[in-house]
Amino acid sequence: MLDDFLVRAGLAGLGLALAAGPLGCFVxxxxxxxxxxxxxxxxxxxxxxxxxxxxxxxxxxxxxxxLMALLLSVLVARGHVMDTTLGVLSHGALALGLVAVSFLPTxxxxxxxxxxxxxxxxxxMDLAVIWAGAVLVMALMYWRWSxxxxxxxxxxxxxxxxIDPKREQFVLTVAMAVIVAVAIKxxxxxxxxxxxxxxAAAARPLVRxxxxxxxxxxxIGGLSTLAGLGLxxxxxxxxxxxxxVAALAVFTLSTVLGRQGRDS
Amino acid sequence: xxxxxxxxxxxxxxxxxxxxxxxxxxxxxxxxxxIGPNGSGKSTLLRALIGAVSIEDxxxxxxxxxxxxxxxxxxxxxxxxxxxxxxxxxxxKRLSAAACEELLARVEGQGLADRQMSQLSGGQFQRVLLxxxxxxEPEILILDEATQGLDQPxxxxxxxxxxxxARDLNCAVLxxxxxLHVVMRASDRVICLxxxxxCQGAPTVVSAAPEYRALFGDSAATLALYQHQHDHSHEDxxxxxxxxxxxx
Numbered sequence: 278m279l280d281d282f283l284v285r286a287g288l289a290g291l292g293l294a295l296a297a298g299p300l301g302c303f304v305x306x307x308x309x310x311x312x313x314x315x316x317x318x319x320x321x322x323x324x325x326x327x328x329x330x331x332x333x334x335x336x337x338x339x340x341x342x343x344l345m346a347l348l349l350s351v352l353v354a355r356g357h358v359m360d361t362t363l364g365v366l367s368h369g370a371l372a373l374g375l376v377a378v379s380f381l382p383t384x385x386x387x388x389x390x391x392x393x394x395x396x397x398x399x400x401x402m403d404l405a406v407i408w409a410g411a412v413l414v415m416a417l418m419y420w421r422w423s424x425x426x427x428x429x430x431x432x433x434x435x436x437x438x439x440i441d442p443k444r445e446q447f448v449l450t451v452a453m454a455v456i457v458a459v460a461i462k463x464x465x466x467x468x469x470x471x472x473x474x475x476x477a478a479a480a481r482p483l484v485r486x487x488x489x490x491x492x493x494x495x496x497i498g499g500l501s502t503l504a505g506l507g508l509x510x511x512x513x514x515x516x517x518x519x520x521x522v523a524a525l526a527v528f529t530l531s532t533v534l535g536r537q538g539r540d541s
Numbered sequence: 542x543x544x545x546x547x548x549x550x551x552x553x554x555x556x557x558x559x560x561x562x563x564x565x566x567x568x569x570x571x572x573x574x575x576i577g578p579n580g581s582g583k584s585t586l587l588r589a590l591i592g593a594v595s596i597e598d599x600x601x602x603x604x605x606x607x608x609x610x611x612x613x614x615x616x617x618x619x620x621x622x623x624x625x626x627x628x629x630x631x632x633x634k635r636l637s638a639a640a641c642e643e644l645l646a647r648v649e650g651q652g653l654a655d656r657q658m659s660q661l662s663g664g665q666f667q668r669v670l671l672x673x674x675x676x677x678e679p680e681i682l683i684l685d686e687a688t689q690g691l692d693q694p695x696x697x698x699x700x701x702x703x704x705x706x707a708r709d710l711n712c713a714v715l716x717x718x719x720x721l722h723v724v725m726r727a728s729d730r731v732i733c734l735x736x737x738x739x740c741q742g743a744p745t746v747v748s749a750a751p752e753y754r755a756l757f758g759d760s761a762a763t764l765a766l767y768q769h770q771h772d773h774s775h776e777d778x779x780x781x782x783x784x785x786x787x788x789x
Contacts, residue, residue, distance in 0.1 A: 306622045356555075427633040430616060436593040437611030437683065438633050481621060485657065486628045 283506070285404050286396045290502025290520060292407045293456075293463050293472065296414035298495025299422075300452050301473035302480075302487065306429050307449075310474050311360070312349055315367035317457050317469040319345035321374030324391045324461070328381050335406050339458035345370060346450040354443070371466075394465035394517030396506070403462055410459035414452045418491075421448050426487055463502075464517035471521045476501065479528035482535020497527050543568055544607055544681050544713055545590050549599035552582070552589050559585045561737045562599065569680065572707055572714045574724045577734035578756060583717040584614065586734065587685050590715070610674030610712075612684040616666075618658055626661070627654040630673050644672040648702065663690045667699060675706070682707065684716040696720055700727050721757065 278284055304313050320338045327337025345366065352362050378386055390398070399407070418425075425445045428435040432442040460469045480493035505520030546566035552559050559582040567573050575583050588594045590601055591609060618624065630641050641654050648668040653661065661669060667687055674682055684703070688696045700720070704727040707714045718724040725731065725744040732741040739752040747753050 306619050308619075423633045423635075429622070430618065430632065431613050433588060433591065433593045433613050433685075434611055434616075435633070436588075437591045437609045438677070440633060478621075481623065484623050485625055486623055488628075490623055 279401055279404070282397055282399075283510075285399045285401070286506055286516065287503060289396055289399045289404055289407050289463050290506060291499050292404075292411040293460050294476070294498030294502050295495055296411040296418075296452075296456060296459070297472050298476060298498050299418040299491040300414055300449075300456055301477035301494055301498070302491045303425060303429065303449055304453075304470075304473045305477040305481070306487075309449075309453075310470060311363045311367065312346075313453060313470040313473050315349060315363050315370065316342050316346045316453050317461075317466045318367050318371035318374070320457050320461050320466045320469075321391060322370050322377060323374075323458075324466075325374050325377035325381065328386060329377070334461075335410075335458050338461055339454055341370075342457040343451065343454040346454045350446055350450050354446075390465070391461055392465045392467050393515055394461070394463050394468065396463045396516045399462055407459050407463070410455045414455050414459075417448055417452050421445060425449065464520060468517055468521050472498065472501075472524065475521065475524040475528050479524065479531045482531050482538070497524065497531075501527060542604065543602070544604050545715070546602040547586075547590065547599065548602070550586075550589060550596060550601060551598040552585055552594055553597045554585065554594070558597075559736065560589065563734075563738055565732055565738060565741070567681065567713055567715050569713055570707070570711050572704065572727060572729045573716075573732060574728040574730075575715070575717045575732045575734050576719065576721060576724065577739075579719075581735045583734055584685050587683055587715065587717055591683065604680070607681065608677050608679045610677060610679030610682045612667075612670045612674050612682065612687045614685040614687070614689060616658075616670065620659065624658045625654070626650075626656050626658060626669050629658055629669065630654075630676055632673065634676070636676060640676075644675055645669075647675060647706065648672045664695045664699070667691065668702075671703070671706075675710070678710075679712055681713040681715060684714070684718075686717050686719065688718070688720060697723050700724065703727065 304310060319341050323338035323341030324334055326341060327334040349363065349366065353359060378388055387395070424435065424440045425448065427438060427440055428442040428445040435442045435445070456473070457469055460472065464472050476494040476498035477490065479497050480490045484490045484493055501524035502520045504523035506516060508514060508523060509516040509519040543566040547563050550563040551561050563586065575586060577583050585594060589596060591611060592601070626645070627638070627641050630636055630644055636644070638654070642651070645651055645653055648671050650665060650668040650672060653665060653669060658666070658669070670687070682703070688699050691699060700723045703714060703716070706712065716724070725748065728744055730741060731744050731747040733739040733747055733750070733753050733756060735756055739756060740747055740750040
């Protein structure tokens with residue numbers, strides 16, 4: 278069954294959606310959208326370094342994304358002007374990555390596949406790595422859920438209840454880096470943040486509790502990856518962007534439905 | 542045995558010394574109010590006591606495994622986060638529906654369980670925050686200007702509720718407030734703060750202290766007048782008699 282590239286692509290998308298659902302909710306709640314972008318862009322630098330030193334791309338991207346995410350967390354904690362700092366680091370990392378890739382022999386690099394993903398070329402090994410990463414992120418989310426939720430609502434409230442908000446922030450930072458490393462093959466560095474934010478935003482008008490939002494975001498994410506895959510096969514569009522377009526369609530629908538629900 | 546104690550506590554925030562050599566403590570069942578002008582370090586003191594800011598000098602002692610119920614100044618709930626009252630009460634530890642109802646009844650907030658937090662009025666919101674703080678059966682309630690945005694009657698009602706809960710649950714209360722009149726009545730002890738402890742003691746003692754007069758000027762004079770009237774009146778509503786004066 279795994280010999281079919283379509284099955285592998287579908288499973289890769291589903292694995293990513295499972296982890297991106299709950300994590301994406303935190304990205305939305307904590308206003309980390311740009312943070313996610315910056316971490317994902319650093320992934321391109323990770324790709325360049327992995328190829329230059331002939332190490333696993335997954336590990337290279339994970340390492341660089343983790344460094345970027347930790348650097349950002351430290352800057353946030355020190356109260357630096359976030360919007361500007363994120364902009365500098367995000368685009369700086371992307372540009373640095375693109376320049377670094379240009380030094381590599383062209384035969385070895387298909388840059389577009391890392392920028393926009395190449396889910397149809399996912400191998401069995403890639404699939405194993407994607408699911409291992411997804412399961413790790415889901416386990417982190419499940420384990421820390423209540424504490425992270427409390428820390429997100431109000432750090433002092435968490436502190437008084439014996440929860441260290443910095444530790445919860447660190448767990449989220451690690452999860453973000455893992456997602457980037459896992460997703461770069463599926464949707465590419467430029468659209469990873471989209472797969473975190475859009476399903477969560479689409480779920481928001483339909484739910485009443487944080488848990489339902491995570492669940493519905495996961496469903497929407499899964500549906501979107503499969504629909505995007507179908508779309509790309511039918512009309513021969515790029516797969517990663519098609520997945521995001523499908524999510525966008527669900528977002529539009531749920532926003533309209535949510536507004537009608539409120540008016541009536 | 543004190544629940545919380547600060548000795549020589551100094552805190553620096555962004556290069557500025559906010560708290561300087563604070564000595565204070567709070568015993569089980571005691572109601573202590575911290576008052577002081579804006580920027581006097583009231584919130585920072587509370588945050589230092591719960592461990593949310595790092596200390597430059599001195600020590601903070603907390604009773605081992607002290608159960609703290611904390612009511613923040615504002616929650617800052619993101620619109621992007623859906624949250625029912627019931628779910629909020631169960632943070633960080635899940636509660637049964639019956640336990641939620643019981644907590645809401647304690648703060649006179651029956652029937653709010655299924656509402657979205659974002660749809661509550663200011664007064665309801667503060668009651669729900671208070672109910673959540675009670676969920677851990679706290680030994681001490683810590684409230685940071687919990688009545689911001691409430692009108693005068695609502696403020697008075699909120700502090701009466703706090704006082705009653707504290708007595709019922711035998712729970713200490715440490716609160717920050719600028720509602721001088723209301724707070725002075727409900728407190729066992731008042732700490733007057735302006736970066737350092739200006740004066741502390743029973744409300745009647747503090748309101749007579751020259752440091753307090755110097756700090757609050759006009760409003761202090763109003764308060765003294767107000768208390769003076771009530772100390773000598775016998776027809777007033779009992780609940781409005783200052784705690785300090787009621788013991789005489």
